[in-house]
Amino acid sequence: MITSFIIPPSRNKRKFIRLIDCSHETKADYLWQPNDYIIMSSYFKEDDELSLIDGTADELDDKEFYKKINHLNVNIDIIFFSLGSVSYYDDIKYLKKIRDIFQNSTICVLGDIFLEENFRKDIFYLDIDAIIYKPYNLDVEKIANIRKLKKQKKNYHLDFVITDPKEHPFLKDRNKKVSFVKSNLPRHDLFRKNYAWPFLTTKNFTTVTTMWGCTYSCSYCTSGLMHPICKENDDIINELKYIKKLGFKEVQFFDKVFGVPKNIRKDLLKQIIHENINLKYSCYFHPSIFDNEILTLMKDAGFHTIVIGIDSKDLKNLALYNRKVNENVLNELLNFADKIGISVCADFIIGLPHESKEDIYNTINYAKEIKIDFASFNIAAPLPGSTFRENAIRSGKIKSENLSDTLKTSVSISKLSLEELNSIRERANIAFYLRWKIFYRRIKNLKSFEHFFIQIGQFRGMIAKNFFGNFFKKN
Ligand code: SF4
Structure with missing residues (x-):
């Protein structure tokens, strides 16, 4: 074939x-x-x-x-x-x-x-x-x-x-109960190209998915529409050993949320440690999965960075979008990750329909206060398939019968205009990244010269894409 x-x-x-x-x-x-x-x-x-x-x-x-x-x-x-x-x-x-x-x-x-x-x-x-x-x-x-x-x-x-x-x-069929699949080894060697993601410590990496789809259903996210499909622990271990044999040094776990189902994945982590697989890892992680044991196991297995969706300072109102995160658990997670030396990137969403300008600035200020190493500020958008899009159609901002209109994710679903949101987003990036605290945290967590150069490259890319837009036009 x-x-x-x-x-x-x-x-x-x-x-x-x-x-x-x-x-x-x-x-x-x-x-x-x-x-x-x-x-x-x-x-x-x-x-x-x-x-x-x-x-x-x-x-x-x-x-x-x-x-x-x-x-x-x-x-x-x-x-x-x-x-x-x-x-x-x-x-x-x-x-x-x-x-x-x-x-x-x-x-x-x-x-x-x-x-x-x-x-x-x-x-x-x-x-x-x-x-x-x-x-x-x-x-x-x-x-x-x-x-x-x-x-x-x-x-x-x-x-x-x-x-x-x-x-x-x-x-x-919006079934959220995970299905397990048996899987063979992917052809990792075929996918050696100029790929990267910002949290790598070496460019010699590949991607593994332990769960595709998502068990959560945050209404602003299209991944939440996908049925969660999990690999068996034994197949994941075989895949990691194969990856090591191919000479890769690092793995990006591509799961929307790593660690599901929790007890089964704790066993996976124990096996990675026991078999001394010795690769480096980073992943997306949901605050509600956190407990001290799983994060300690992740650290011992070789995880150096997790990406979590905090989304807003106002966690209570995220329930409007079917997202439930407990503030105490989130604080414990951030403190514990800091204590054991796991870097954290937090995703934030600005311009949610219920938010005022003040709410958005509260989120940005909150991002600066907490113990995180990276922040990603995203503007809420009516993505194809999302409830934001359904609402934008209902309110007449998007015409559903027109394909090019459907592709218009650059429509503000906020009380603020898109121009204003873009400008706030640029200011948020400047306010977050151009601080000594962030430089210090990044230097403290450097793993190697290669890691240093990867970070410099990502920082340069982020500056080019995020800082030199409206900010300099307006200042
Ligand atoms: S935002 Fe994250 S947790 Fe929520 S549905 Fe999407 S991928 Fe899942």
Whole structure:
């Protein structure tokens, strides 16, 4: 079987991320690995021929991109192609050409926009064969056969991919109870490119997912619509050992929330320590999972950084968005992480519909007071599939029948204008990062010269993308 995973180039070499559950432009000088593709690569046999063309990571221009596409076997069995809401109309142009070249191959797409029925319909008009809505339990032989069956006008419908635009299995059945899957080893070696994420201590890294989807349902987040699917501990241990054998030094756990289910993952951490796997790790983590034992085990296993969603100083009002975080637990987590030497990045959301300007500044000031090492300020947006978008449609800010309108995440859903929010966000970054306390914490937690240079690169990228906008125009 011959298969290619394709990510199109991004306009002006920007760093767009295109995944099943989210799509955005990165805020500093990094680009996540294509995590869905990594998981999907585990469903192929050893002698199956896989390739990866990533026009964004390799910063390909159109000529270079199509040169690589034209090198593929014209009878390739499957092409996977990822699109994002941030780049939909550009991505579609590449996809149309690829469909023209590979008339006999099954082409499957994935992307956050397919949470919306209009985009599912749009893609099937282009004679695309299936939409991947989860990267697990893929029978790749059956996927490869879709095109042939379709041409013979035989039944080609499968339940592990979408072939009918009317239905999205996750939206029909919002089941939040975790499912466990057995999994083989992904082809980590295939995904060695210029990928990065800001918290690495070495560039020699790869990505592992212990739980895909999310057990929580925060209404502003599209990942909360995805059914949580967990790997078994033994499979994760085998994967980590394999990664070590391949020579990688660090792992980014790509889970939306690492540590679910808690007791099972505590056993995983004990096994990592017991077997002395000796890799470095960072992950996303939910404050409600915290207890001293799990964080101590994480530290002993090799975790150096966690990313947590604090989202707002006003935790009580986050319940409006189905997000429940206990203030005492959060404070204990921050103090304990500081005590045992785990760095913390906190995500904040500004411009939530209930917030006043004062609320937003309270959040920014709170970010400066607490013991964290990094802060990420995000503007609340009506992402495709989110309840914010549904509300924006109801209030007439977005027209649902218009695809380009759906892609307009640059619509303020706040009492403040988008311009004002962008300006506040820039000031928040300056107020948070340009402080001696932050320089001191970052220097204190440096692990190596390589880590130092990675941090400098990320800081430079963040300055370029976040500081030199409205701030200097206005000052
Ligand atoms: S916990 Fe995080 S990933 Fe999960 S639904 Fe909430 S914001 Fe989304």
